[in-house]
Amino acid sequence: MAEKSKNSKKKGGMKPFLGGTILTDERVTRQLPFLFLLAFFALVLITNRNWSERTIRQIEVLQDTLEELRSESITLSAKLMDASRPSEVVEKVTESGIGLEEPTRPPRKIKVQKK
Template identity: 40%
Template sequence: MNKIPDFILSKEDVDELKNISLRDVINGRLFTRSLIANQLPFALFLAFFAFMYIGNHYRMEEQMREIAVLNRELKSLRYEAITTSSELMFMSKQSEVLKKIRNKNLKLEELREPPRHLKVKY
């Protein structure tokens, strides 16, 4: 019943951590020590989430660039639609239609009297 919880370091573990040198890190002996080896799955878990976070960030930046390109294209197409609409409105004015009819020598005339309405009984 006198068990030490896992998150409290024993005196041996503290002494083991104090004896870590640069040589242990370089030659890989650091990862063979029991205290470090016990924490290795958690470190790999954190590394996995770090890679996921970095990948998610790059994907988000790519999507933001794509959205910016699409917004510029949408703005350009909106201006083009407004320009086309105004040109069409200008071309469909009665005076412009008459000019085009005269230029093409079509034998069409402008109505002098209002159109008649036909009433159909069912």
């Protein structure tokens, strides 16, 4: 008789799992809060990973844009330096026919005497 009571207490196998009676077992119901906590942590982990990957993609796009703008800035700066040379300015003025001439005398300081 002792052997039958031991066997009746031991409910193993697939039958309780497939039948759904395992969910009513006291050992499983005591662990439900812990299982919910684990599910919550898994959800937080997935959300955090998704957010970080999206942020990394945005950083890469911004870095590409920054490199393009930096190279454009360097190109425009070089063109401006080339266009602002005195020889280029004189050439542009003569081409436009404004009638301005390059000064041949160096600039002088004008002194005004007070009475």
